[in-house]
Amino acid sequence: MAHAKTVEQREQIWSDDPTAFRAQAAEWIAANFPPQLKGCNPLIFQNDADAAAADADFELWRERVAAAGLGMPHWPRRYGGAGLTAEQADIIRLELAAAGAFNPMRSNGTMMLGPTLMEYGTEEQKLQHLPFIASHERRWCQGFSEPGAGSDLASLKTRAEDLGDHFLVNGQKIWTSGGDQADWCFCLVRTDNSRKQGGISFLLIDMKSPGVEARPIVLISGSTHFSEVFLSDVKVPKANLVGEVNQGWSIAKRLLTFERGGLTEGRGEAPSLAPLAREYVGADAEGRIADPDLRGRLIRNALRSEAYNLTLKRHAADAAAQQAGPIPISAIKNLGSGVAQERSELLIELLGWRGLGWEGEGYAFAELEATRAWLHSKAFSIYGGSYEVQNNITSKRVLGLPDQG
Amino acid sequence: MAVLSEEQIMLRNMGVEWARDRASVTVLRQLYDGESVGQNPDIYAEMASMGWTGILIPESHGGSDFGALSLGLLLEQLGRTLLPSALWSSALVAATALKAGTEAQQARWLPGIADGSVIAALATPHGGFPVPNTPSITASIESDGWRLSGRVGPVPDGMLAHLFILSAETEKGTTLFLLPADSPGLSRRALAQIDARAPAILELDGVAIEAQGLLAGPENAAQILEHVLDCARVGLAAEMLGSATQAFETTLEYLKVRVQFDRLIGSFQALQHRAACMFQELELLRSAVESALAAIDAQDADLPAKASAAKALAGEILNAISNEMVQMHGGIGMTHEHDAGLYLKRARVADQLLGNAAYHRERWGRLRGF
Ligand SMILES: Cc1cc2nc3c(=O)[nH]c(=O)nc-3n(C[C@H](O)[C@H](O)[C@H](O)COP(=O)(O)OP(=O)(O)OC[C@H]3O[C@@H](n4cnc5c(N)ncnc54)[C@H](O)[C@@H]3O)c2cc1C
Numbered sequence: 017m018a019h020a021k022t023v024e025q026r027e028q029i030w031s032d033d034p035t036a037f038r039a040q041a042a043e044w045i046a047a048n049f050p051p052q053l054k055g056c057n058p059l060i061f062q063n064d065a066d067a068a069a070a071d072a073d074f075e076l077w078r079e080r081v082a083a084a085g086l087g088m089p090h091w092p093r094r095y096g097g098a099g100l101t102a103e104q105a106d107i108i109r110l111e112l113a114a115a116g117a118f119n120p121m122r123s124n125g126t127m128m129l130g131p132t133l134m135e136y137g138t139e140e141q142k143l144q145h146l147p148f149i150a151s152h153e154r155r156w157c158q159g160f161s162e163p164g165a166g167s168d169l170a171s172l173k174t175r176a177e178d179l180g181d182h183f184l185v186n187g188q189k190i191w192t193s194g195g196d197q198a199d200w201c202f203c204l205v206r207t208d209n210s211r212k213q214g215g216i217s218f219l220l221i222d223m224k225s226p227g228v229e230a231r232p233i234v235l236i237s238g239s240t241h242f243s244e245v246f247l248s249d250v251k252v253p254k255a256n257l258v259g260e261v262n263q264g265w266s267i268a269k270r271l272l273t274f275e276r277g278g279l280t281e282g283r284g285e286a287p288s289l290a291p292l293a294r295e296y297v298g299a300d301a302e303g304r305i306a307d308p309d310l311r312g313r314l315i316r317n318a319l320r321s322e323a324y325n326l327t328l329k330r331h332a333a334d335a336a337a338q339q340a341g342p343i344p345i346s347a348i349k350n351l352g353s354g355v356a357q358e359r360s361e362l363l364i365e366l367l368g369w370r371g372l373g374w375e376g377e378g379y380a381f382a383e384l385e386a387t388r389a390w391l392h393s394k395a396f397s398i399y400g401g402s403y404e405v406q407n408n409i410t411s412k413r414v415l416g417l418p419d420q421g
Numbered sequence: 422m423a424v425l426s427e428e429q430i431m432l433r434n435m436g437v438e439w440a441r442d443r444a445s446v447t448v449l450r451q452l453y454d455g456e457s458v459g460q461n462p463d464i465y466a467e468m469a470s471m472g473w474t475g476i477l478i479p480e481s482h483g484g485s486d487f488g489a490l491s492l493g494l495l496l497e498q499l500g501r502t503l504l505p506s507a508l509w510s511s512a513l514v515a516a517t518a519l520k521a522g523t524e525a526q527q528a529r530w531l532p533g534i535a536d537g538s539v540i541a542a543l544a545t546p547h548g549g550f551p552v553p554n555t556p557s558i559t560a561s562i563e564s565d566g567w568r569l570s571g572r573v574g575p576v577p578d579g580m581l582a583h584l585f586i587l588s589a590e591t592e593k594g595t596t597l598f599l600l601p602a603d604s605p606g607l608s609r610r611a612l613a614q615i616d617a618r619a620p621a622i623l624e625l626d627g628v629a630i631e632a633q634g635l636l637a638g639p640e641n642a643a644q645i646l647e648h649v650l651d652c653a654r655v656g657l658a659a660e661m662l663g664s665a666t667q668a669f670e671t672t673l674e675y676l677k678v679r680v681q682f683d684r685l686i687g688s689f690q691a692l693q694h695r696a697a698c699m700f701q702e703l704e705l706l707r708s709a710v711e712s713a714l715a716a717i718d719a720q721d722a723d724l725p726a727k728a729s730a731a732k733a734l735a736g737e738i739l740n741a742i743s744n745e746m747v748q749m750h751g752g753i754g755m756t757h758e759h760d761a762g763l764y765l766k767r768a769r770v771a772d773q774l775l776g777n778a779a780y781h782r783e784r785w786g787r788l789r790g791f
Contacts, residue, residue: 288789288790288791290789290790290791291790293791304787304791305791311786311791312782312783312786314786314791315782315783315785315786315789315791316782318786318789318791319730319733319734319782319785319786320705322709322730323705323706323708323709323730323734324705324708326708326709326711326712327704327705327707327708329708330423330707330708330711330712333423333424334424336424337424339424339425339430344700344704346697347697347700347701347704348704350697350701351701351704351705404694406697407693407694407697407698408690408693408694410697410700410701411690411693411694411696411697414697414700415673415693415696415697415700416677417673417676417677417687417688417693417696418677418684418685418687418688419688420688420689420690420693421684421688
């Protein structure tokens with residue numbers, strides 16, 4: 017999907033002064049964000065790239081952000097960024113949220129592969145891929161999991177044979193999100209059978225290569241979010257190897273911390289359920305949600321969500337001030353998936369029978385969406401490393417507990 | 422959020438070292454052994470000489486005006502070793518209340534609180550946590566001025582105080598008084614509580630209030646009291662954060678040394694995951710406490726909700742972790758010789774003080790529109 021850049025590339029001069037910069041950012045967003053998109057759920061576009069590409073407002077917004085380099089504001093301009101500082105990038109993020117807008121580039125590319133290539137890619141690989149990640153013109157999928165390799169990812173079997181000028185790849189990936197819509201795949205392959213972690217390499221595979229076949233799988237929520245990907249005699253140029261041969265496991269671990277970091281964002285930011293609860297469950301004489309037990313559990317979840325948001329902010333502030341060690345991302349991921357899953361459960365509970373609809377008449381669109389979102393939320397504690405695996409990581413790496421016997 | 426200044430980092434580090442070297446759990450054990458009542462006065466004098474008692478007090482009255490976050494950092498460290506002291510009552514709660522007083526009242530009491538020679542405590546029915554049939558003090562105006570009668574308590578650090586900030590009911594509503602502990606007609610008796618501190622029940626029988634003794638009248642006393650209670654809750658939550666953190670770390674150490682079935686018990690996944698969950702909960706608690714401390718310093722109008730969030734999480738999490746501390750230590754955790762029981766007992770007292778977790782979840786919910 018090559019997009020002609022219909023928007024002329026205006027050169028924006030950004031101020032170094034934070035206050036002036038903030039004003040400039042707000043002004044830029046006001047002038048460029050299509051008001052029709054205000055307040056809409058960006059996850060809908062993120063989860064369905066084809067639907068996003070077909071939405072004229074989304075496409076306009078994406079092209080404008082791409083032209084200004086503001087999808088990845090802190091990346092250098094030659095990689096499709098705007099060459100801004102991390103603080104300025106943060107201001108952009110806050111101003112987008114304040115305006116009810118969102119970053120249209122958020123994807124596997126920006127969250128996972130981009131930052132990884134920044135650290136491990138060759139200059140050639142960076143120039144080849146980063147600008148198209150920053151503009152969201154090239155969609156990426158993550159080919160890590162296999163039928164026999166989930167939590168124990170390093171047991172993966174997809175083989176890559178070194179045939180001199182290229183690798184020949186054979187095997188099967190599964191649970192590949194967006195696999196049927198992706199242009200490219202970052203993939204873990206086995207290049208050495210004699211060592212487990214030490215025999216894995218990190219390859220970039222063009223999904224249009226002969227021998228690649230993605231078959232969508234239907235989720236409990238009804239969407240075809242992920243696919244099985246079959247790789248049969250796929251030729252992958254040597255230039256598509258990231259890092260060294262058999263260095264893939266360290267690169268993958270780094271990528272997974274970026275992924276988990278991305279998965280912690282926004283989990284506690286959904287709006288209060290109090291108004292909906294009053295509407296669906298009723299209120300007592302004092303205006304409180306009529307069902308006191310439900311009310312108590314709603315309060316508990318909302319309070320924990322608020323504390324969760326404060327936790328993200330605290331770590332961001334500490335990191336910016338360099339006042340703390342590494343962020344315990346495995347613990348934060350479990351907290352975030354926990355509060356978000358609890359909220360989804362509470363939402364369908366308070367909707368009553370109207371939270372049990374699958375489709376069609378008799379249900380409001382928002383009710384059906386809540387039900388589907390509840391089903392999808394079950395994945396929060398599975399993907400990106402399951403809840404149990406995160407607890408293993410916290411135990412070992414953060415708390416220094418001994419290996420399980 | 423709570424990004425610290427250089428001075429605050431120094432203060433915190435000083436607190437960490439001092440609590441470890443001078444104020445270990447041994448100090449609390451002296452109370453259990455009956456060697457001192459409520460606190461060790463030498464230890465309190467040491468804190469005063471380091472200026473900790475004056476952290477919230479303006480420089481004009483002998484303090485350093487260093488802010489609630491700074492004091493909170495210290496309370497957290499003292500919570501680690503469960504140090505019994507009047508620092509919270511006097512330097513945080515009473516000092517905050519006195520700042521609502523006249524210049525003359527402040528000049529009379531604050532310098533003594535700042536230098537540690539005066540200990541002041543808040544006496545309010547059930548620590549502001551409404552319980553049916555709680556006794557309270559009533560005040561009436563007689564020809565010669567205010568007269569107070571009735572009973573109030575438990576008053577935290579009530580056996581140590583030289584001065585009480587006392588709330589009483591008048592015909593027109595809640596009123597706050599300053600009452601020296603040696604006032605004629607005032608008597609107090611100690612309650613023997615599971616955490617070995619020195620809470621008191623005060624009995625007042627026609628106690629006369631001196632001319633400078635009215636701190637706030639019915640027009641604003643309730644509002645001032647609620648603010649004082651919120652600051653008190655946040656400071657207590659900071660102390661509880663320290664206690665919970667230490668209870669967790671002590672337990673974690675045990676998981677790394679105790680061997681059963683020829684393995685370290687910390688290698689059992691069932692225990693590892695419970696440890697990971699405790700760590701996660703502490704993450705939430707720290708965020709809520711630091712944000713509430715910062716809200717005091719910023720005079721944030723959202724302080725009531727932030728105070729309730731911090732106190733609710735502190736109560737719940739310290740209770741849970743202190744239970745796990747006993748359980749994961751097995752038999753040794755049940756002995757008085759081991760520290761686990763000390764954390765367990767303090768946890769329950771701290772949770773009840775100024776409103777338990779359920780009370781504060783409810784209050785937070787109301788403030789947040791539920
Ligand atoms: C919606 C969704 C999208 C996904 N997208 C992608 C993607 O784009 N690319 C990709 O590569 N993968 C993707 N995944 C796959 C995901 O990463 C795996 O499902 C996950 O790592 C778990 O692996 P598994 O499914 O094989 O389960 P298993 O590993 O078989 O786990 C089964 C159960 O056993 C538990 N378990 C396993 N090992 C341990 C242990 N050591 N201790 C305690 N408990 C354990 C697990 O926690 C789980 O509860 C996606 C998954 C979902 C649900």
